[in-house]
Amino acid sequence: MARLGGMALRNAILATLLEGESSGYDLAKVFDSSVANFWTATPQQLYRELDRMEGQGLVAARVVEQERRPNKRLFSITEAGRAALAEFTARAPKPTAVRDELLVQVQAVEHGDAAAVREAVRKKQSVAERKLKRYERLRDHLLAGRTEADYLAAAGRVGHYLTLARGIAFEQENIRWCEYVLGVLAQRDPTS
Secondary structure (H helix, E strand, O other): OHHHHHHHHHHHHHHHHOOOOEEHHHHHHHHHHOHHHOOOOOHHHHHHHHHHHHHOOOEEEEEEOOOOOOOEEEEEEOHHHHHHHHHHHHOOOOOOOOOOHHHHHHHOHHHOOHHHHHHHHHHHHHHHHHHHHHHHHHHHHHHOOOOHHHHHHHOOOOHHHHHHHHHHHHHHHHHHHHHHHHHHHHHHOOOO
């Protein structure tokens, strides 16, 4: 299973590097702000995977010397990395399964601490609302005043925008579901 996880992380890194050369630090920031809508990784995981990918020839690193700061390595995708990514995109993806602890808690709400479950749903809603605002700001930045149709017609690459659109829809649905659950639980126990 670790190998499969590494393979998926590898491909997420390669896809991100299509945007251009990046330091590990900047790559971690990109993962945290935009790639997080479909893939998460800690900075430590990213650095380990970048080192492994460099050893496999999928990325190249160059050192940039800095005064008064540690030197930094900038990574770029190699032709071998592009080929690996092309091979990955040609494969049919494996179906994903939802594994969400909150769903188990909601399923068992009548047999547990209903107030704690409601609070967990409220927290999920709050997190989804924050993510949605961040994703919408990123979308607005990408569009830069253009309509979506104009952007999609003129952009050199649209994959980033399409995955962002999925993240926006996902968080909108999370918010809708949380509101639904809280409404149903409030109807069943109006004193809560």
